[in-house]
Amino acid sequence: MAETTLRNGRARSSSRLEQGLVVLGILALLAAPFFVYPILLMKMLCFALFACAFNLLLGYTGLLSFGHATFFGGAAYFCAHAVKVWGWPPEAGILLGVVGAAGLGLVMGFFAIRRQGIYFAMITLALAQMFYFFCVQAPFTHGEDGIQGVPRGFLFSLLDLNQPLNIYYFVLAVFLAGVFAIWRIVNSPFGMILRSIRENENRAVSLGYSVANYKLAAFVMSAALSGLAGAVKAIVFQFATLTDVTWQMSGEVILMTLLGGIGTMVGPIVGAGLVVGLENALATSGFPVMIATGVIFMACVLLFRRGIVGEIQARWNARRESRSGNKAHG
Amino acid sequence: MADVPDMDSIDLRVVLSARGLRRDFGGFVAVNDVDLDVHHARIHALIGPNGAGKTTVFNLLTKFLEPTSGRIELLGHDITRMPPAAVARMGLARSFQISAIFPHLTVLDNVRVALQRPGGLSTQFWRPLSALDRLTPRADELLDAVGLTDVRNKLAVDLSYGRKRVLEIATTLALDPKVLLLDEPMAGMGHEDVGTISDLIRSVARGRAVLMVEHNLSVVADLSDWITVMQRGKVLATGDYPTVAADERVKVAYMGMEEG
Ligand SMILES: Nc1ncnc2c1ncn2[C@@H]1O[C@H](COP(=O)(O)OP(=O)(O)OP(=O)(O)O)[C@@H](O)[C@H]1O
Ligand SMILES: [Mg+2]
Numbered sequence: 254m255a256e257t258t259l260r261n262g263r264a265r266s267s268s269r270l271e272q273g274l275v276v277l278g279i280l281a282l283l284a285a286p287f288f289v290y291p292i293l294l295m296k297m298l299c300f301a302l303f304a305c306a307f308n309l310l311l312g313y314t315g316l317l318s319f320g321h322a323t324f325f326g327g328a329a330y331f332c333a334h335a336v337k338v339w340g341w342p343p344e345a346g347i348l349l350g351v352v353g354a355a356g357l358g359l360v361m362g363f364f365a366i367r368r369q370g371i372y373f374a375m376i377t378l379a380l381a382q383m384f385y386f387f388c389v390q391a392p393f394t395h396g397e398d399g400i401q402g403v404p405r406g407f408l409f410s411l412l413d414l415n416q417p418l419n420i421y422y423f424v425l426a427v428f429l430a431g432v433f434a435i436w437r438i439v440n441s442p443f444g445m446i447l448r449s450i451r452e453n454e455n456r457a458v459s460l461g462y463s464v465a466n467y468k469l470a471a472f473v474m475s476a477a478l479s480g481l482a483g484a485v486k487a488i489v490f491q492f493a494t495l496t497d498v499t500w501q502m503s504g505e506v507i508l509m510t511l512l513g514g515i516g517t518m519v520g521p522i523v524g525a526g527l528v529v530g531l532e533n534a535l536a537t538s539g540f541p542v543m544i545a546t547g548v549i550f551m552a553c554v555l556l557f558r559r560g561i562v563g564e565i566q567a568r569w570n571a572r573r574e575s576r577s578g579n580k581a582h583g
Numbered sequence: 584m585a586d587v588p589d590m591d592s593i594d595l596r597v598v599l600s601a602r603g604l605r606r607d608f609g610g611f612v613a614v615n616d617v618d619l620d621v622h623h624a625r626i627h628a629l630i631g632p633n634g635a636g637k638t639t640v641f642n643l644l645t646k647f648l649e650p651t652s653g654r655i656e657l658l659g660h661d662i663t664r665m666p667p668a669a670v671a672r673m674g675l676a677r678s679f680q681i682s683a684i685f686p687h688l689t690v691l692d693n694v695r696v697a698l699q700r701p702g703g704l705s706t707q708f709w710r711p712l713s714a715l716d717r718l719t720p721r722a723d724e725l726l727d728a729v730g731l732t733d734v735r736n737k738l739a740v741d742l743s744y745g746r747k748r749v750l751e752i753a754t755t756l757a758l759d760p761k762v763l764l765l766d767e768p769m770a771g772m773g774h775e776d777v778g779t780i781s782d783l784i785r786s787v788a789r790g791r792a793v794l795m796v797e798h799n800l801s802v803v804a805d806l807s808d809w810i811t812v813m814q815r816g817k818v819l820a821t822g823d824y825p826t827v828a829a830d831e832r833v834k835v836a837y838m839g840m841e842e843g
Pocket of ligand 1: 608613631632633634635636637638639640680
């Protein structure tokens with residue numbers, strides 16, 4: 254009994270600490286555009302949301318997709334086309350991107366979901382490559398040129414997204430809403446089943462859960478949220494190109510997630526921020542970005558497998574354990 | 584042995600049956616023409632030497648493996664081609680020979696996951712985890728029945744081997760199944776837990792069918808109403824304990840294994 258109260262007490266104080274950190278983080282993001290170039294921040298936020306959506310699948314369902322560029326880049330194309338060619342308002346274009354990505358997720362998930370481990374990764378990669386070649390060929394994507402000059406327009410015909418601060422706070426709002434949605438899914442009754450599938454798939458089956466359906470649902474949710482990130486990115490940068498549907502992009506989101514920490518809420522955000530920041534810093538130096546990210550990847554796998562945030566969490570918990578242990582003894 | 588038959592145990596319907604069950608692995612026949620009837624309100628032990636095919640029979644009955652041939656009926660329905668999750672939802676629950684738990688969930692959450700399916704609580708992705716709070720009293724009841732209350736907030740991975748098995752049984756019972764398949768439930772348990780779990784199995788078997796693989800013959804003698812002996816994929820003998828124990832072929836198969 255005493256142990257239970259102790260644990261609950263500790264859990265409560267640590268969740269209060271977490272809440273404090275979240276509030277601090279949001280305040281920092283609100284103030285950030287006055288100190289840092291907003292376009293860089295917005296790029297970080299888009300990739301951070303993308304990585305969080307990816308982590309919903311890898312970290313909380315245990316599925317490694319190697320085809321997530323399809324949803325990110327696909328949604329960017331759908332949104333850019335709708336806004337530029339059909340003259341849709343930005344919110345409608347983004348919605349189309351999300352729905353389109355969910356549709357692509359349903360198709361890819363349908364073919365991949367019954368495979369395990371490396372076979373799952375390979376099928377998602379193969380389907381993503383098919384989508385890439387489709388994008389190279391399809392007229393509406395304009396091949397190597399991509400869709401350029403997408404107007405940002407007015408959000409709900411009210412807010413002029415050409416104003417740097419307006420669009421920054423819009424992107425921040427989408428980011429926060431997206432991360433909240435992911436947090437809600439992970440910490441929901443449904444999320445509990447996803448975790449149990451990650452922990453022991455056969456056991457989940459023996460409890461009567463049709464795991465393929467749960468995985469497919471998680472896959473589509475992850476695809477839709479990745480699409481949200483990609484569509485918003487198209488509005489921010491006013492273009493959609495082949496870069497976002499390449500396999501390198503699928504690899505990059507894996508790297509960001511691993512670097513920050515799989516299965517942690519904040520890890521992918523930190524990982525995305527670091528990778529985008531690094532790319533930005535290296536862009537002017539002429540040092541090949543591929544080599545830098547490759548080295549980071551190796552360091553991740555060899556030195557800190559839990560990722561930056563995962564490693565910090567583990568150390569923090571270990572210290573708490575030992576301190577409360579000492580108290581109990583003393 | 585069965586005590587004085589009470590109201591429930593008079594009802595001896597066959598709830599799970601297999602006919603001509605066979606499973607090949609490449610050229611090897613792991614289960615060969617097995618017929619099996621599992622009755623309501625009875626504890627049925629499936630015994631046999633290592634590699635006899637007991638676990639494979641479990642995997643076939645629960646549809647974790649496809650039978651090469653044969654037919655399986657659960658509660659009067661043909662389940663031979665049904666997926667395993669659907670069979671589980673019909674009321675056939677199993678435990679695994681190698682403990683199957685959710686290691687990085689708490690003990691309490693392990694049991695609650697099993698309670699979550701009825702009432703659509705497993706698909707709600709928009710509600711907070713506190714939606715599961717109403718399952719907690721029932722989960723605590725089950726944990727209390729198996730003696731895991733003191734570790735309910737621990738991660739399952741931190742339990743001892745024996746207590747992991749106990750947790751798996753609690754999780755299986757949470758499904759309130761009509762047919763319960765237990766694959767060596769007592770393996771690796773301490774003496775005290777064996778007693779608790781024996782009592783528990785006896786009490787849950789009043790309202791349902793239990794099929795149990797068990798190597799500990801004293802437990803088998805103590806608990807089971809009916810016994811099927813397997814050897815090299817085939818059924819060697821079936822009957823109550825005295826009948827089976829008197830069978831010459833069973834004696835040969837179990838030579839040197841008899842514990843009392
Ligand atoms: N997936 C498989 N592939 C190939 N052979 C298998 C497979 N599963 C089981 N077998 C073989 O089938 C035979 C029966 O195995 P099974 O696990 O059913 O035995 P068992 O009676 O449960 O034994 P134990 O008492 O050791 O648990 C063994 O020879 C085993 O090697
Ligand atoms: Mg076995």
